[in-house]
Amino acid sequence: MKWIGVVLLAIIGVLAAFVAIEYLTVSIHSLPSFIPGNSGHHLVNGHYRKRGALAAVVSLAAFAAAGYWAYRIRRPKEAAPVAEVPQNSADQMLSRPLAKTEDGSN
16 A cells, blocks of 8 residues: 555656656657647747756656655664663662661661
8 A cells, every 4th residue: 555655656757757858859849739838829949948847857856756755665664672671770779778788887
């Protein structure tokens, strides 16, 4: 169930990379119909560099997030070391009465 997010981020990364490549390599008038391009509002020659760069950034961010999330899922849980209680802990030593020395002083 945890891997669904990783898979979704990877798919978003692949799609964004595809869109970035299309925007950066294909002229505006030749873009596929499913990629928003020149809608006829203004005539622009060339490529959509800003949209391609933004799609590339989204792709890199999605791949980085998917990789980090996969790393966090696959990393083995670090076992907490079991601390052994020493035989003469401070609490035990303070709770005992002081032993009398040979000369009778505490």
